[in-house]
Amino acid sequence: MTKYFLLATMIVFMGQICAAQNGTPADSIANWKSDIDYLADKLTRVHPRFSNCGLPASLDSAKEDLKSRASSLTDAQIVVEIQKLLASVGDGHTILFPFGMNKGKLLRIPLMFWLFDDGLFVIDAPQKQFIGQKVLRIGSLRTDELLKRLEPYVSQDNGQQFLWAAPLYCTITDFLIAAGAIKDRNSATITFGNNVNYSFTAEAIDPGKLEIKLVPPKGGIAPAYLMHREANFRVEEIRPNVLYVAVNSMNDSQEKTLKDFGKELRNLLKPYKKMILDLRYNNGGEASKADELFRTCVSFDVEGGRIAVLVGRMTFSAAQTFASRIDQWTNAFFLGEKTGSKPNHYGNERPFKLPFSGLRGTISSGFNQPISINDSRMFILPEIIVPVKSESFFSGKDPEVDAALNELNKY
Numbered sequence: 001m002t003k004y005f006l007l008a009t010m011i012v013f014m015g016q017i018c019a020a021q022n023g024t025p026a027d028s029i030a031n032w033k034s035d036i037d038y039l040a041d042k043l044t045r046v047h048p049r050f051s052n053c054g055l056p057a058s059l060d061s062a063k064e065d066l067k068s069r070a071s072s073l074t075d076a077q078i079v080v081e082i083q084k085l086l087a088s089v090g091d092g093h094t095i096l097f098p099f100g101m102n103k104g105k106l107l108r109i110p111l112m113f114w115l116f117d118d119g120l121f122v123i124d125a126p127q128k129q130f131i132g133q134k135v136l137r138i139g140s141l142r143t144d145e146l147l148k149r150l151e152p153y154v155s156q157d158n159g160q161q162f163l164w165a166a167p168l169y170c171t172i173t174d175f176l177i178a179a180g181a182i183k184d185r186n187s188a189t190i191t192f193g194n195n196v197n198y199s200f201t202a203e204a205i206d207p208g209k210l211e212i213k214l215v216p217p218k219g220g221i222a223p224a225y226l227m228h229r230e231a232n233f234r235v236e237e238i239r240p241n242v243l244y245v246a247v248n249s250m251n252d253s254q255e256k257t258l259k260d261f262g263k264e265l266r267n268l269l270k271p272y273k274k275m276i277l278d279l280r281y282n283n284g285g286e287a288s289k290a291d292e293l294f295r296t297c298v299s300f301d302v303e304g305g306r307i308a309v310l311v312g313r314m315t316f317s318a319a320q321t322f323a324s325r326i327d328q329w330t331n332a333f334f335l336g337e338k339t340g341s342k343p344n345h346y347g348n349e350r351p352f353k354l355p356f357s358g359l360r361g362t363i364s365s366g367f368n369q370p371i372s373i374n375d376s377r378m379f380i381l382p383e384i385i386v387p388v389k390s391e392s393f394f395s396g397k398d399p400e401v402d403a404a405l406n407e408l409n410k411y
Helices: 002-022 026-046 057-072 075-087 143-153 159-169 173-178 258-268 287-302 318-329 390-394 399-408
Strands: 112-116 119-124 134-138 187-192 197-201 233-239 242-247 274-278 306-311 333-336 345-347 350-353 360-363 366-368
Touching: 026 057, 026 075, 026 350, 026 360, 057 075, 075 143, 075 173, 112 159, 112 390, 119 143, 119 390, 134 143, 143 159, 143 173, 173 187, 233 258, 233 399, 242 258, 242 399, 258 287, 274 287, 274 399, 287 306, 287 318, 306 318, 306 399, 333 399
Parallel strands: 242 274, 274 306, 306 333
Antiparallel strands: 112 119, 119 134, 134 187, 187 197, 233 242, 345 366, 350 360
């Protein structure tokens, strides 16, 4: 019996060694499985899609499949697969943060990309020489193929939000491995537009340095709306008869509440007949804070004022709710890109933290329906689509504002 006991012990021991070499250490697998179950329970209790009927069979099956594969995956690979699980829920507020965890810390290359109509470009980098470069390939994949493969991993309300979010995932090497672009998480080779390859070393993600919204090109000329992107709201006379109003967040500023700004704007608008309302940089906040601003816009419209609303892929969440109300209750016309959210969308996110890994993220807890239960639109489609070109961005031009002024001149 002793001989067989020793043999069995050796087999178990060797199995633990193999698990440690090829994936997650054996003593962590049970903890990861517990975290996955904890997250599934959170989804069931918090998300309005699942609170009455539980997880659908497809999502429950994906959860069990991930648990069965945990022993063959590294910690970072499990993190990537958990994000894929959350992305399958189908809304942009149910998402995993790519930083702040105890286990499975992710790595990324120190570049910031942005998707323009003419391709993927570098808009920020430690070395100025890379800014403005078009990205043709990351690792072994062309950018268009890489983006297709990343889509199942990106939480999104619609395709426009994917255009906004996907460039970040193109820099996180653990997602690049999942997409089949690279094999080593410690670096990635980028092929730029001049067909020159450059290898970048991956680093731990510093949330203090991580940008998720568009930034002006370092050392370049920035359009005005990006120069003042830190302001939650501001006004500027850009023509003698046109007031430009930028609302970059549905939150109060340190100096003033959004409610007070909405009241003050009513007086500021009295000498004007035309307004440009810029929501391109607004990815949300608290929708109710914008009620006074909404009343001001309706009043301006009723009194014969013309409103041009600028929207885009970052017009999201509470900003989408506000845009939907403006679209319904005024004669405003919209310009720019399609919005990054649906008029009716899941939101009101609640934070979560998984006990073992420390993974953090949010889960939608409500359904926002600002106009009608029958509004099935995937986005607000502007009357005037303005292409987002790299040349305009890097030269400091603002074609959306130019298009708005041109249209307002007709009235």
